[in-house]
Every structure is written in C-alpha cells, then in structure tokens.
Amino acid sequence: MTDFGTVSSDGQMAVVRFERWYAASAEQLWSALTDPDRMRRWLGAEASIAASVGGAIRLRWEGGEEMEGVITAFEPERLLAFTWREPALGVESAVRFDLRAEGDGTLLILEHVGVPADQAAGFGAGWHGHLDALFATLAGRAADPQQRYREMAPEYARRAGTSESQ
Amino acid sequence: MLADPIRRQIVEMLADRERDVGEMAAAFPVSRPAVSRHLRVLREAGLVRVRTEAQRRVYVLDPRPLEELWQWLDRYRGFWGQRLDALEAEMDRGRQQREEGQ
Numbered sequence: 001m002t003d004f005g006t007v008s009s010d011g012q013m014a015v016v017r018f019e020r021w022y023a024a025s026a027e028q029l030w031s032a033l034t035d036p037d038r039m040r041r042w043l044g045a046e047a048s049i050a051a052s053v054g055g056a057i058r059l060r061w062e063g064g065e066e067m068e069g070v071i072t073a074f075e076p077e078r079l080l081a082f083t084w085r086e087p088a089l090g091v092e093s094a095v096r097f098d099l100r101a102e103g104d105g106t107l108l109i110l111e112h113v114g115v116p117a118d119q120a121a122g123f124g125a126g127w128h129g130h131l132d133a134l135f136a137t138l139a140g141r142a143a144d145p146q147q148r149y150r151e152m153a154p155e156y157a158r159r160a161g162t163s164e165s166q
Numbered sequence: 167m168l169a170d171p172i173r174r175q176i177v178e179m180l181a182d183r184e185r186d187v188g189e190m191a192a193a194f195p196v197s198r199p200a201v202s203r204h205l206r207v208l209r210e211a212g213l214v215r216v217r218t219e220a221q222r223r224v225y226v227l228d229p230r231p232l233e234e235l236w237q238w239l240d241r242y243r244g245f246w247g248q249r250l251d252a253l254e255a256e257m258d259r260g261r262q263q264r265e266e267g268q
Binding site: 044045059061063064065066067086087088089090119121122123125126129130145146149153 | 188203210
C-alpha cells in the first residue's frame, strides 16, 4: 500500500500531500468531509462547517486545540478547500480535498500547504492517522487516529528531515 | 512581557516540563482562549516554541531569550556594582572629612 503522504519543504514552508483510494462513492466521502457528525468520527473533533464559500469551518479537539478557517471552495462531491488558522501556530495554511471517481471507488487527494516546515512531520503523521480513521469509519468500524499518529510519527519525522536536506 | 503574572506562571510550568494548552488552562482561573493569547505573546517573544503532534500542540520553553536578558543584566550589574562601590567610597571619604573637621 502506498498510503504514506509526501512532505515537501523549502526549509520554511512545507506541503503535506496524500492520495488515498477509498471503496466508497464520492457522495459518501463528501458526507464524511462536510457532515459534522461524520467529521467527528475521523477527525476526532467537534466540527461546524458552512456549506458555502466565505463561510466558516471550525474544529475543536478534546485536548483544547482549535482551528478556525474560511471555506474557499465548496463543490459537492468534487472539491472542498479552506484556510487553516489556529492561534497556536501563528501562520495561516490551507487545506484542500479533491475527490475523483476512480474504478469502483473514489480517489481522495489531500493537500495541506503553507505548513511551517518544523511542524510538517506532526501534520503528516496526524493526517495519516485521520485518513486511516476515515477508512475505518467508512467501513463502519471505530477508529483511533491518535494511536495511528503515534505509530506513524517516527516515519514522518524521517521523511520531513529528508526533504528538508534536499 | 513577564510583568504579567499568568505569563510568569506559564513560564514556570514550562520550565518544569512541556505541556499542552488544556493542561495549562486547567491551572488558571481564566478562560482557555485567554491562556492561548498569553501563549501567543510568549511565542512571539521567542520564549515558547510549539510542536505539532497531530492535532495536539505541545508548548516548550525556549530559555535562550532569557539567557540573553540575563547576560545583558549581568553586564549592567557589573556596571552598577562599580558605581555603587565608588559611591560608597565617596561617602566614606566625606564621613572621614567631616570627622577630621570636627
């Protein structure tokens, strides 16, 4: 399985990118991305999201972390994009989910751009855990993205380190 | 910046070990967003660094700005120390002259 994301960095800012294929329809994935109840299952966060460009998306995790962004693209079953702002990091990044029908499933492409380079490994392993959790929830299973994060963190630290030195 | 008692307490907590915002907010009577704002001030001052662990943000104390401040103060402590020594010597001389004059 090529489930690993890529981390590319210019030393300052990094891009974290995943391509995951899911045995699910674009409709099912769109619902997982935009329905607060379903978002909570794989993001592990209380979510609220406006269904239009210019609206707000808010994620609040149990540990006290918060993200608030603005929707920049909202094309049902095709494209969701939003800015990613959190007070802790002091920079604004951007997240984009592309959905493409492929075979009898859907390819999901996640791109998180503008991530501070020194935080890229944490985001990479974090998204890896969440996308695995998305896979589990689509199959009707419970998921623990935090557990996956801990398993993946060393590998992403290695990858982020490698891309920085290139 | 460290005149604020909550920020001083945050620095003390982080000197002990790294922590996340939830853990720190639990120690203060102010709201979590307020603690986040204090953390932002400390981060912008370079006293605190943040590490991303999935959605968790872990705060770590960076003692370098404090060390620089300490070194700076140390230089002036030497400066004022000398001035105070000179002042003391001057006062002694004045006292001696008064005693001799009597």
